[in-house]
Structure formats: C-alpha cells, structure tokens
Amino acid sequence: DAGVIQSPRHEVTEMGQEVTLRCKPISGHNSLFWYRQTMMRGLELLIYFNNNVPIDDSGMPEDRFSAKMPNASFSTLKIQPSEPRDSAVYFCASSLDGTRGTDTQYFGPGTRLTVL
C-alpha cells in the first residue's frame, strides 16, 4: 500500500514566484494535514482538512499561503508570492479519522523548499 505521496521532493525558486506543493493522502483516509518544519520553529501545523473541508487554518502564516483539497485524493499548498523566510520542509500527513483523538497520522517524505 502506497503511503502519503508528495511532490515535488525539492523545489528551488526565486523570491516573488508562486510555489505549489502537492499531496496525495493514503487511500481511505479522511483527514489531511499540512505541516512546516524549520530549525527555528520545529514542526508547525499549518492547516488540516476533514472530509475535504478545511477545519482549522489558524496555523497558516499569512495571506500568501493557501491550501485546497478539491477531492479526497489530492491537496495543494500554494505560496504566492514566495519569500526567503518560507524556506522549510513542508510535510503532508493523513489519517483515517482526524475527529478521533486516538487517530494516527502518517507522514509523507516532505518537500524541501528553498526560496532565493
């Protein structure tokens, strides 16, 4: 069974450009999470979806960030315009039912974003 799939694995872009990160959750999972990992701030939750609906986006840094989940098998995280301080590793995770406290999240391999 394939795990969480993320693309691209690495992205290098210039400041001001639009960046789109993609995620395919594990089939049958109803919840999807976007995290950002940096040395300074560790792992931060950006947003999560349940049944394709955004439940909590309070972790999204600012209006430059947006996330969508048009269907159960695909999600995007977009940064427009990108800035050097957005450089980080972005992880997508999915779980069977995020409404349950006992639910386990499974992580993708991450996208390493570098904004020059």
Added chain:
Amino acid sequence: AQSVAQPEDQVNVAEGNPLTVKCTYSVSGNPYLFWYVQYPNRGLQFLLKYITGDNLVKGSYGFEAEFNKSQTSFHLKKPSALVSDSALYFCAVRDGTRRALTFGSGTRLQVQP
C-alpha cells in the same frame, strides 16, 4: 492548551546499551501520546502510541514507551540500542477535544558503535 517538552536536544548512547528519550506533556483531559522517528531527508515514521490501558506500550523496531500519569511523562525506551537507531525522535500529544497533534522540539539520538 496542550504542550510537549523534550528536555534533551541530544542523547548519546553506546551500541548495545539501553536508551531512554524523555518526554513530558501538558494537556487538559486525557492525553493521547505518540512517538515518531525521522531519519535524514525522510518524513516522520510512526513508532507507537498510548491511548489507554497498560502503561507500557510496545512499538516498532523494539521500541517501547512508559506512560506515567503522575509525572506526566511518556519516555521512549529500548533495551539494546543499535547504530541504525540514530535519528531524530519526536514526542507528540493530543487531548480528546483537539484534532491537531502538538509536537515536541525533537531529540537527536546518536548511537556509537
């Protein structure tokens, strides 16, 4: 609010010796506790979780964790460390009312041959 503390940035242990990676937590209500491991340039891999019941939880790769309610701790342990266990370990917590996990800052485990 929920929070997790991993007091050690790095733990060094010799191969074959027992290892412990510490974690303390703070939540309102019953805690659900998780351990993940991250190898270089990889995503987080789930190791084990505590939901309820037996305070000693067994997980993948020979790891186990002990839940201590009075000390609000959930330390990760392994009886005999391997060099291949060298990685970054994260403790995470969630209470029953929140859907998001809160992660600790991570502890780097270095196992020397």
